[in-house]
Amino acid sequence: MSDSSSGSGSRREVSDSSSGSGRLWGGRFSERPDEAAWRLGRSVDTDVRLWRHDLDGSVAHAAELRRIGILTEEEHTTILEGIEAVREEFAGGTFVFLPDDEDLHGAVERRLLEICGETGGRLRAGRSRNDQIANDLRCYLAEALDALVSAVRDLQSAILDQAEAAVDWLAPGYTHLQRAQPVTLGHHLLAHAWALDRDVARLLDCRGRTVGQSPLGSGALAGLTLELDPERYANALGFAGVAPNSMDAVADRDFAVEFLSGAATLAVHLSRLGEEIVLWSSKEFAWARVGDAFSTGSSIMPQKRNPDVAELVRGQSGRVIGDLVSLLVTLKGLPLTYNRDLQEDKPPVFDAVDTLMLALPAMAGTVRSLAFDRSRLADAAGGGFALATDLAEELVRRRVPFRAAHERVGEAVAACEARGVDLTDLDAASLAALLPELGDADTAALTDVATAVSRRAASLGPAPARVVEQAAALRRRIGSATMA
Numbered sequence: 001m002s003d004s005s006s007g008s009g010s011r012r013e014v015s016d017s018s019s020g021s022g023r024l025w026g027g028r029f030s031e032r033p034d035e036a037a038w039r040l041g042r043s044v045d046t047d048v049r050l051w052r053h054d055l056d057g058s059v060a061h062a063a064e065l066r067r068i069g070i071l072t073e074e075e076h077t078t079i080l081e082g083i084e085a086v087r088e089e090f091a092g093g094t095f096v097f098l099p100d101d102e103d104l105h106g107a108v109e110r111r112l113l114e115i116c117g118e119t120g121g122r123l124r125a126g127r128s129r130n131d132q133i134a135n136d137l138r139c140y141l142a143e144a145l146d147a148l149v150s151a152v153r154d155l156q157s158a159i160l161d162q163a164e165a166a167v168d169w170l171a172p173g174y175t176h177l178q179r180a181q182p183v184t185l186g187h188h189l190l191a192h193a194w195a196l197d198r199d200v201a202r203l204l205d206c207r208g209r210t211v212g213q214s215p216l217g218s219g220a221l222a223g224l225t226l227e228l229d230p231e232r233y234a235n236a237l238g239f240a241g242v243a244p245n246s247m248d249a250v251a252d253r254d255f256a257v258e259f260l261s262g263a264a265t266l267a268v269h270l271s272r273l274g275e276e277i278v279l280w281s282s283k284e285f286a287w288a289r290v291g292d293a294f295s296t297g298s299s300i301m302p303q304k305r306n307p308d309v310a311e312l313v314r315g316q317s318g319r320v321i322g323d324l325v326s327l328l329v330t331l332k333g334l335p336l337t338y339n340r341d342l343q344e345d346k347p348p349v350f351d352a353v354d355t356l357m358l359a360l361p362a363m364a365g366t367v368r369s370l371a372f373d374r375s376r377l378a379d380a381a382g383g384g385f386a387l388a389t390d391l392a393e394e395l396v397r398r399r400v401p402f403r404a405a406h407e408r409v410g411e412a413v414a415a416c417e418a419r420g421v422d423l424t425d426l427d428a429a430s431l432a433a434l435l436p437e438l439g440d441a442d443t444a445a446l447t448d449v450a451t452a453v454s455r456r457a458a459s460l461g462p463a464p465a466r467v468v469e470q471a472a473a474l475r476r477r478i479g480s481a482t483m484a
């Protein structure tokens, strides 16, 4: 067995200088790669997390080589044993990459040669790193997407717990960050949970395409002369089918773009939730207190309680958006088929997975830790002339054209402002004096915030009864039981 120290010899070497090393080429070269060029292209530190998928692909490939007689029964067994030995090394953290290992595929082949002798060199027949890496990344992403979906579901469940506890808590609703109309806190919180529900749908849709079309059998770009069966690879590795075109199969990274696009949208949703938590926990809003375990202090100001988790998650959304842009820019302008630029697909994908897998549980914990101030929210709910639209709509019921109703209530608001009161502070007589068009309307009900909210009872509205239904619908979607 040759050792793997071929990198330590003179610069000029015989043409088989790569034999036994993790560099899978060299026959036609008379010089070793330049050190800087080698460092530039070496990708083992990034690829390493694909090891399980790479080995699973190798098991499927060995079976195909055996089926068409390229491997004897004995060679097949030897290779399978070798793959399992390598698997144990990776699983146990003892696999050692050598300086001459160019990428994961080269490292695995080098190690198989060490373990199985020259039989290890037979496994490369009928495949290319181009179809291998496309397979590995697809399989990795499918698994990563499952983990991400559970993490999003858990965050939704944290939001649902809070929303169900606050179905009838009154809260001010905002547009332009100005108080607009009253809502229920449950309704507001569930808005975030529904956005996350679309994220899950996008991620699952992407998962379907990730393991939709198997690239194995494409070889470098043009398929193979060996009678390997792409369908069997697809079945063995859990793909729904086979890619229709070998050139597309090795050049395509749409599945990664779709993932990053879904990831960026999810990150933006987390950022918007984070922003609200920052606002809610400020003295100015004082809607909620973030739990100690999800807050941090200041090194100089002893009194500080900062909502750092929410801020960090808001900040990280920029990185995930950058990951999407990075891959799109890498792909733009690449001619078919494989180009080494494609090696730059993995860092943004891994970064987005890692970032979200850190952010999601931290946000779920932060949401669970929120202690909302019910009376403060209720006091704020009716302020800022939040029931002005309700009065205008009452006038519309009484046949006043909305245009005129808007004007009339606007004048009433101005009159109240001049007196330093809100519409909800007026008694029936003062309101009737300002808006005689109200006639015999129940003005007490018209100026009561809880009544105003429960009247918004259409299916998409904030009325407590609707919030209960929304929560139940979301519970069904996330597959968790409704809280007692």
Ligand code: ARG
Pocket: 043, 103, 129, 130, 133, 338, 340, 342, 343, 344
């Ligand atoms: N490390 C490469 C990548 O990540 C694997 C494929 C290399 N193919 C090649 N022809 N050099 O894309």
